[in-house]
Amino acid sequence: MEFTNAKISVRQFQILIILGLTGDSILILPTIIASSAKQNAWLSMLIAYAAGLLIGGFFAAIANRMQGDSLIAAARRGFGRWLGSVVGLLFLFNFFMCGLTLVSELSQFMTTQLMPETPVNAIILIFLTVVIVAYRYGVEAFARMGELLFPAFTALFMVLAILSLSQAKIENVKPVAAEGLWPIMEGAIPVMSVAFIEMVVLLALVPHVATNKSLTKPILKSFAAGGLFLFIIVALCVLVLGPNLMETKYYPTFLLAQKITVGNFLERLEAILAFLWIITVFYKTLLLFFALTSGLAQWFKLRDSDMLTVPLGMIMLVLTVVSTPNITVYNQIIKYYYNWFDLMFCFIVPLLLLAGLILRKKKGKAASS
Amino acid sequence: MSSLIGVFAIAAAAVWLEVPRLIHREHKRELVLFFILLAIGVALYSALVMEASLPNPFELVKIMFSWVM
Numbered sequence: 001m002e003f004t005n006a007k008i009s010v011r012q013f014q015i016l017i018i019l020g021l022t023g024d025s026i027l028i029l030p031t032i033i034a035s036s037a038k039q040n041a042w043l044s045m046l047i048a049y050a051a052g053l054l055i056g057g058f059f060a061a062i063a064n065r066m067q068g069d070s071l072i073a074a075a076r077r078g079f080g081r082w083l084g085s086v087v088g089l090l091f092l093f094n095f096f097m098c099g100l101t102l103v104s105e106l107s108q109f110m111t112t113q114l115m116p117e118t119p120v121n122a123i124i125l126i127f128l129t130v131v132i133v134a135y136r137y138g139v140e141a142f143a144r145m146g147e148l149l150f151p152a153f154t155a156l157f158m159v160l161a162i163l164s165l166s167q168a169k170i171e172n173v174k175p176v177a178a179e180g181l182w183p184i185m186e187g188a189i190p191v192m193s194v195a196f197i198e199m200v201v202l203l204a205l206v207p208h209v210a211t212n213k214s215l216t217k218p219i220l221k222s223f224a225a226g227g228l229f230l231f232i233i234v235a236l237c238v239l240v241l242g243p244n245l246m247e248t249k250y251y252p253t254f255l256l257a258q259k260i261t262v263g264n265f266l267e268r269l270e271a272i273l274a275f276l277w278i279i280t281v282f283y284k285t286l287l288l289f290f291a292l293t294s295g296l297a298q299w300f301k302l303r304d305s306d307m308l309t310v311p312l313g314m315i316m317l318v319l320t321v322v323s324t325p326n327i328t329v330y331n332q333i334i335k336y337y338y339n340w341f342d343l344m345f346c347f348i349v350p351l352l353l354l355a356g357l358i359l360r361k362k363k364g365k366a367a368s369s
Numbered sequence: 370m371s372s373l374i375g376v377f378a379i380a381a382a383a384v385w386l387e388v389p390r391l392i393h394r395e396h397k398r399e400l401v402l403f404f405i406l407l408a409i410g411v412a413l414y415s416a417l418v419m420e421a422s423l424p425n426p427f428e429l430v431k432i433m434f435s436w437v438m
Binding site: 100121307308310313314318323325334338341344 | 390437
């Protein structure tokens with residue numbers, strides 16, 4: 001297949017994971033965590049961070065067993081042709097739904113914060129056009145672009161974090177764990193699902209990584225770096241805004257950036273945050289679109305996948321508009337049901353894949369001995 | 370109405386861009402899947418423009434996991 005020949009370096013692979021992991025989480029997570037954990041949101045984030053590293057290890061275990069195969073090919077190797085195809089289809093369904101959530105979040109953010117008078121269809125159309133163009137340039141091109149953008153992303157993030165620090169109030173984190181551990185754990189669950197478990201999409205990149213070595217270290221390092229970005233953001237939101245503002249505002253991180261003023265000449269830094277967020281959401285959406293389109297081509301054993309991009313983009317555009325009738329309905333579904341969806345499709349299905357690959361290998365060894 | 374014309378224009382552009390290449394390379398399976406997905410995309414978009422009620426995909430998530438709540 002012509003689209004599986006493209007190779008990216010381990011460093012590019014790591015950068016794509018970091019950008020994907022930061023993804024939509026940088027903007028939407030603080031509200032979701034604060035609704036359960038309040039001022040202990042940073043503790044929830046810390047727990048989720050530790051769990052996220054374990055999840056990274058779990059994905060690395062699958063990646064190392066894929067032996068350069070694509071996700072669909074690995075599923076077929078693990079479960080046989082028919083059952084493997086069903087497992088592959090579950091992965092594709094997950095990538096499609098995750099892609100919809102990201103485009104929905106982007107359209108909501110743009111229409112409520114930045115461009116309230118622009119029709120939502122136009123925003124989604126332009127965004128998906130960029131995603132399609134990036135996909136058609138190939139994984140090598142967008143990985144290289146990620147490599148170029150990453151230093152700018154890190155530098156701007158550091159500027160935002162350092163400038164916000166001046167307004168931090170330690171009283172905002174008190175009292176610590178006053179209502180026990182349960183609200184803290186409840187706050188950690190959405191972080192685990194939205195930020196870490198959804199990165200199952202990295203498995204679609206594995207056959208393109210130019211290395212014969214284990215991918216455990218690179219994956220764990222990128223999960224650690226991405227998790228650190230998220231921890232800093234959540235901690236700053238608690239310290240600067242406090243739990244009430246965090247809980248009631250849809251985009252507390254945006255508010256955090258709005259609060260920065262340096263000597264009456266450095267203001268309106270929320271544009272930087274919007275830029276950062278658009279980069280990370282773009283990369284996460286692109287990874288999902290890549291996994292979906294190339295996965296669909298592999299599922300149907302096609303020799304090319306580029307021709308699927310425009311029709312899939314059209315379908316995504318319509319379903320994004322339909323799936324976001326208003327922000328309240330969307331947030332209710334995301335808050336109460338989507339974590340379960342993530343748990344099922346981004347954790348249990350990959351767990352089945354891992355079990356299938358281990359059993360197949362044992363069977364192969366037994367047969368050869 | 371202009372949205373409808375727009376979506377047909379996008380579909381026509383996609384056909385003009387992809388189909389000659391696929392025919393030249395004799396990628397029949399690719400061609401079939403391309404037309405199926407394009408037909409679904411155009412039908413969905415037309416339905417959206419004509420304000421037909423389309424099912425919300427996240428309702429599916431709600432149905433799948435409502436037993437948990």
